[in-house]
Amino acid sequence: MKIKAMITIALLISATLMAAKVSPGINNDQFREGKYIHLDHMEIALIKTDAKISIEYHLSPFAQAYIFLFGSKHLEPKIKEIFSNFENVEVQKIGMTSASIYVKGISRLSDGYYLHESRKLDISPDVLTIIYPEGVRRNTEHAKATPNTVLYVT
Secondary structure, eight states, X not given: OHHHHHHHHHHHHHHHHHHHHHOTTOOXXXXXXXXXXXXXXXXXXXXXXXXXXXXXXXXXXXXXXXXXXXXXXXXXXXXXXXXXXXXXXXXXXXXXXXXEEEXXXXXXXETTEEEEOOOBOSSOOSEEEEEOTTSOEEEEETOSBOOOEEEEOO
């Protein structure tokens, strides 16, 4: 029984890979940086010293098949790898095309200001949106790091 299941899984993955090779709509170059994940949009909402991060992504055909068979929980190490330069990263929710992350201590309080020092992102999103506490949004295309930010404590 176990051998039949493994053969079935191997056939499904092979069929997915073959379909990806002949499909004109898939550009495999976009997966080079993240290997099997491409970040479309990242949104970082700054909340005092913490941040709530939402990412939208798409996966390579092989990764889609793998996640379909084994579940999106297997993406958690890759999501954490994207934020390897951040401390206290907690993945709250993972789906096939999006994830929610909470980061504690992304900024620090100093002399009445919240200071966020730039941190490198391991995978560059197409669009990075920073949401400041007062609701102002700042978009950056193909950002390789978060921007330095100084926020006055109100």
